[in-house]
Amino acid sequence: xxxxxxxxxxxxxxxxxxxxxxxxxxxxxxxxxxxxxxxxxxxxxxxxxxxxxxxxxxxxxxxxxxxxxxxxxxxxxxxxxxxxxxxxxxxxxxxxxxxxxxxxxxxxxxxxxxxxxxxxxxxxxxxxxxxxxxxxxxxxxxxxxxxxxxxxxxxxxxxxxxxxxxxxxxxxxxxxxxxxxxxxxxxxxxxxxxxxxxxxxxxxxxxxxxxxxxxxxxxxxxxxxxxxxxxxxxxxxxxxxxxxxxxxxxxxxxxxxx
Ligand code: BTN
Numbered sequence: 740x741x742x743x744x745x746x747x748x749x750x751x752x753x754x755x756x757x758x759x760x761x762x763x764x765x766x767x768x769x770x771x772x773x774x775x776x777x778x779x780x781x782x783x784x785x786x787x788x789x790x791x792x793x794x795x796x797x798x799x800x801x802x803x804x805x806x807x808x809x810x811x812x813x814x815x816x817x818x819x820x821x822x823x824x825x826x827x828x829x830x831x832x833x834x835x836x837x838x839x840x841x842x843x844x845x846x847x848x849x850x851x852x853x854x855x856x857x858x859x860x861x862x863x864x865x866x867x868x869x870x871x872x873x874x875x876x877x878x879x880x881x882x883x884x885x886x887x888x889x890x891x892x893x894x895x896x897x898x899x900x901x902x903x904x905x906x907x908x909x910x911x912x913x914x915x916x917x918x919x920x921x922x923x924x925x926x927x928x929x930x931x932x933x934x935x936x937x938x939x940x941x942x943x944x945x946x947x948x949x950x951x952x953x954x955x956x957x958x959x960x961x962x963x964x965x966x967x968x969x970x971x972x973x974x975x976x977x978x979x980x981x982x983x984x985x986x987x988x989x990x991x992x993x994x995x996x997x
Pocket of ligand 1: 769794797798799800801805807814815864885886
């Protein structure tokens with residue numbers, strides 16, 4: 740499916756106040772994170788979106804590579820939240836993706852802590868939040884979202900064992916334009932809700948496949964084993980360890996055991 744992701748197609752009649760009111764589209768780019776960061780550092784409007792149809796050096800969490808071949812979707816959104824809202828950005832992004840996928844395709848997806856989106860146990864979307872912080876001040880935050888939309892994951896050895904795509908799940912292609920537009924609307928709705936005192940925490944918590952499961956959580960060379968009991972409001976995972984203690988883990992990579 741050839742869809743036009745130009746600024747005019749994405750923004751016209753979008754109905755948002757600021758998210759997606761400015762769009763910069765690249766057919767091919769090393770990483771949308773870098774361009775969005777430069778935009779933020781030169782004071783771009785909040786809600787500016789950088790989209791790439793293909794990335795050659797996409798970045799994942801924990802220094803991993805994020806693979807974005809043609810048919811994928813990579814975007815980064817420039818935000819200027821205050822410090823208190825920074826932990827909510829992971830929740831806003833993952834819920835916005837779950838809602839947008841459901842609205843555009845009817846597919847149900849779940850969140851694997853902290854911010855992978857899965858369909859039928861396979862990863863369909865990765866989220867990366869990067870921020871520039873000085874003392875107690877957030878200069879900017881970049882919300883990066885990569886979704887496997889129209890690609891045959893079985894054709895790519897890099898991801899074939901763990902990933903899925905929307906087209907793999909549906910057996911047909913999906914309009915990336917519709918998906919982006921719904922995603923931007925959802926990001927704004929949830930982001931504004933958080934800023935006006937609403938909470939996305941409970942819904943995010945309820946959408947996590949991780950809770951109640953035996954997991955291994957790795958951060959670098961350290962692996963914590965236990966049962967994922969809950970998440971704190973700042974997004975940390977609360978892990979019940981075999982010795983009965985409760986460990987708070989701010990970030991990591993989860994393997995689901997059962
Ligand atoms: C992860 O699961 O490790 C996070 C992946 C985040 C990928 C997105 S794609 C858009 C943006 N640009 C990047 O280089 N990375 C993020």
